[in-house]
Amino acid sequence: MVESAFIRVDNVSKAFRNKGQTVRVLNDVAFEIKRGEMISILGESGCGKSTLLNIIGGFEKPDEGKVIIDGNQVTQPNRKCIILFQNYGLLPWRSVLENVELGLEGGKLGVKERKERARTYLNLVGLGDKGDLFPHEISGGMQQRVAIARALAIQPELILMDEPFAALDTFNRYYLQDELLRIQDQEKTTVILVTHDIDEAIYLSDRVIMMKANPGEIDKELTITLSKPRDRSHEDFQRYRKAIFEQFHFNRPAPSIEFNI
Structure with a gap:
């Protein structure tokens, strides 16, 4: 039996007005994603990656x-879909635990259940002992882990990530990439990651969707078969x-990418 697509992007196009001119940012973009996949959308600045992510998120x-x-x-x-940015979006006047609770407020959970779930996801990202601290008292890498915990606490079916590790140093970026893989494997959440980092795309993704600019279109799609x-x-x-x-860098017709690995 063929597994049906969880997400289907169906011939999406988008244009914006700029200085009296219409600029076509996305042109006829189409692809499918299975439930539980981690997909990277890879391309240089201006190819419409973030616009595409915003369209998927509504x-x-x-x-x-x-x-x-x-x-x-x-x-x-x-609430089935949440987006994470480079800017962690933490509220400085709220503790780490209260920041994770933020997305749960106004829902069906009572105060006790809300705090218990927030603590569960802080433990999941390795920050169970940091709940009483404030954002300025923890590192940038920890702040991004708090943002991930806040996203997971809502228990979304899809997480959209817009270059979430770009502002971090190499060591924190590598650590959080490993954390993301561990958490995604445990939670089975579908993830779409926008990045311009080739190594990050290969390291994290089941598939890489490569985009070209002016207008933004899918150039190639590559399945990463490495374990x-x-x-x-x-x-x-x-x-x-x-x-x-x-x-991306050689201006010549590219052959189909095939691997015997």
Whole structure:
């Protein structure tokens, strides 16, 4: 039996007005994602990656086409889907625990259940002992883990991530990439990651969707068959890296990317 798509991006196009001109940002973008997959959307600045992510999340409406999630057309944001940005978005006057509780307020959980769930997800990201601290008292890497815990506490079916680790140093970025893999494997959450980092895309993703700009279109799609966690120094990892690098940086028709790994 063929597994049906959890997410279907169906011929999506989007344009904006800029200085009296219409600029087409996305053109006829189409792909599908299975439940539980981690997908990277990879491309240089200006190719429409973030706009596409906002359309999938319901924060922007496409001019043409549609997005279907779990059989329902996306017309507005909903609690099944949450987005994470580079900016952690923590409220400085609230403790770490209270920040994680934020998305649960106004829901069906009582105060006790809300705190218990927030603590559960703080423990999941390794910050169970930091709940009483305030954002300025913890590192940038920890703040991003708090943001991840806050997202997971809502128990979304889909997490959209817009270059969430770009502002971190290499060590924190690598650590959080491993944490994301561990958490995603445990929670079975579907993840769409926007990035311009080739290594990050290969390390994290089941598939990489490569976009080109002016207008933003899908150029190639590549399935990463390496088992997780992946070794960045392994020759197979480097083969994927080289193939993607050439796809973006050499102005020539690219052959189909095939691997016998």
